[in-house]
Amino acid sequence: MSRRPVIGIASYLERAQWNIWDTTAALVPHSYVQGIQRGGGCAVILPPDGADAGVLDRLDGLVLPAGADLDPALYGAEAHPCGEPPHAERDVAELALLRAALAVDLPVLGVCRGIQLLAVAYGGNLHQHLPDLLGHTRHCPRTGTMGSHEVKFAEGSALAGLLGAAAVVNSHHHQAVADPGGLTVTGFSDDGVAEAVEDPGKPFVVGVQWHPELLGDDRLFAALVRAAATYRAKLSEV
Numbered sequence: 001m002s003r004r005p006v007i008g009i010a011s012y013l014e015r016a017q018w019n020i021w022d023t024t025a026a027l028v029p030h031s032y033v034q035g036i037q038r039g040g041g042c043a044v045i046l047p048p049d050g051a052d053a054g055v056l057d058r059l060d061g062l063v064l065p066a067g068a069d070l071d072p073a074l075y076g077a078e079a080h081p082c083g084e085p086p087h088a089e090r091d092v093a094e095l096a097l098l099r100a101a102l103a104v105d106l107p108v109l110g111v112c113r114g115i116q117l118l119a120v121a122y123g124g125n126l127h128q129h130l131p132d133l134l135g136h137t138r139h140c141p142r143t144g145t146m147g148s149h150e151v152k153f154a155e156g157s158a159l160a161g162l163l164g165a166a167a168v169v170n171s172h173h174h175q176a177v178a179d180p181g182g183l184t185v186t187g188f189s190d191d192g193v194a195e196a197v198e199d200p201g202k203p204f205v206v207g208v209q210w211h212p213e214l215l216g217d218d219r220l221f222a223a224l225v226r227a228a229a230t231y232r233a234k235l236s237e238v
Contacts, residue, residue: 005060011048013089014088040225050089050096092176095121112211115194115197147170150166
């Protein structure tokens with residue numbers, strides 16, 4: 001019986017409490033695991049590890065999940081007063097994973113922070129606080145509360161093929177891609193915020209600014225798993 005494609009999810013370190021424990025834990029929301037499993041993949045959790053990206057040899061795909069702001073020093077900017085404190089261990093580990101994944105055409109899906117990490121890795125930069133740019137907080141109404149809005153996708157893009165010409169998505173972010181670097185922006189909200197990016201030169205490199213893991217719509221995860229299966233099959237032919 002053929003095995004399911006193995007998809008790594010980059011996790012992060014947070015203080016957590018459960019049972020008798022109150023300690024630092026490597027965490028990722030279970031909704032990412034469920035999305036990958038429902039899409040036909042096997043999910044594995046990757047704790048931050050800045051030593052090397054050798055674990056990619058055992059993976060067929062990679063998910064870069066949501067979370068804390070990237071350190072603006074990574075794209076040559078000064079910190080905004082509304083920015084979050086840097087999580088250096090996470091930034092270092094995830095950039096190492098991403099760059100190594102891109103080097104071998106491993107399929108990658110970036111979610112929220114993940115799309116921003118993709119942009120930075122491709123030489124781009126970020127808007128550090130959208131209310132300064134837009135004059136509203138629709139993309140993050142308040143902490144812990146999702147916004148909702150439409151995203152329109154570029155004709156012929158991978159996301160248009162998966163989701164159609166437009167989709168209503170959820171939203172909880174105060175930063176966004178300003179310059180996508182070597183990526184192509186393929187999704188916009190009506191206020192001009194970049195909501196999706198792709199690398200058309202790669203088999204599957206997609207970033208979205210929303211949270212598909214919370215929408216109950218697993219089409220993006222299923223597409224990642226299909227790309228991962230193709231990646232593994234090509235390796236087996238070598």
